[in-house]
Amino acid sequence: xxxxxxxxxxxxxxxxxxxxxxxxxxxxxxxxxxxxxxxxxxxxxxxxxxxxxxxxxxxxxxxxxxxxxxxxxxxxxxxxxxxxxxxxxxxxxxxxxxxxxxxxxxxxxxxxxxxxxxxxxxxxxxxxxxxxxxxxxxxxxxxxxxxxxxxxxxxxxxxxxxxxxxxxxxxxxxxxxxxxxxxxxxxxxxxxxxxxxxxxxxxxxxxxxxxxxxxxxxxxxxx
Numbered sequence: 657x658x659x660x661x662x663x664x665x666x667x668x669x670x671x672x673x674x675x676x677x678x679x680x681x682x683x684x685x686x687x688x689x690x691x692x693x694x695x696x697x698x699x700x701x702x703x704x705x706x707x708x709x710x711x712x713x714x715x716x717x718x719x720x721x722x723x724x725x726x727x728x729x730x731x732x733x734x735x736x737x738x739x740x741x742x743x744x745x746x747x748x749x750x751x752x753x754x755x756x757x758x759x760x761x762x763x764x765x766x767x768x769x770x771x772x773x774x775x776x777x778x779x780x781x782x783x784x785x786x787x788x789x790x791x792x793x794x795x796x797x798x799x800x801x802x803x804x805x806x807x808x809x810x811x812x813x814x815x816x817x818x819x820x821x822x823x824x825x826x827x828x829x830x831x832x833x834x835x836x837x838x839x840x841x842x843x844x845x846x847x848x849x850x851x852x853x854x855x856x857x858x859x860x861x862x863x864x865x866x867x868x869x870x871x872x873x874x875x876x877x878x879x
Contacts, residue, residue, distance in 0.1 A: 661706045661708070663688055663700075663701050664691075664709075665710065665712070668740075669692065679770070682770050698726070701731075702727070707735065708776055711737070711756075713738070716738075724756065735758070736758070737760065737772060738760065739760045739769060741761055743786060752783075755840070758783075759782065759783040760782075760784075813851065813854055817850060817851050819837070820833065820851060823837075
């Protein structure tokens with residue numbers, strides 16, 4: 657049986673110790689590390705290279721909310737599960753936008769935590785049924801993204817890059833695009849560089865002008 661390697665990052669020591677004992681009884685899970693939010697926590701996680709990281713609510717606020725995207729950029733395929741969470745819709749949606757694929761409430765049982773880890777390891781997303789409707793409402797309220805396929809095809813842009821151009825036209829920053837598309841900021845930056853290379857223009861502003869049919873002008877590379 658292939659083990660799912662998990663790292664636990666939580667401020668509360670009692671919570672960490674309780675989860676380590678719980679997960680230690682699960683034959684399909686191996687805890688490869690546990691830590692509070694110490695100065696070396698990021699390096700410890702990257703060094704352990706887990707498949708799943710369990711975070712408490714501090715994971716959404718530490719380092720100006722860049723912890724999750726930084727870890728996902730450093731560890732390919734890393735999946736993030738929030739534990740010991742409140743049933744607050746805004747916090748839940750912030751977590752989803754940050755790249756979280758598992759969300760476990762404070763009153764969840766030990767069996768529910770273990771089940772969430774198994775499901776996430778299998779490629780599923782897990783959230784409390786009471787919060788599932790928030791995702792549908794959020795998506796329904798967002799304006800649709802129009803993909804200019806015929807325009808992008810002339811430059812050899814992929815469908816994702818065409819989608820990225822439309823978001824550039826909305827004057828979104830890399831961070832905002834990453835949140836909209838549930839990507840890491842580094843991935844967005846890579847896409848922007850590919851778009852600039854394929855279209856032959858020097859800046860994202862020039863991409864917008866080119867997409868709008870305006871003549872391109874020289875400028876600085878902004879990504």
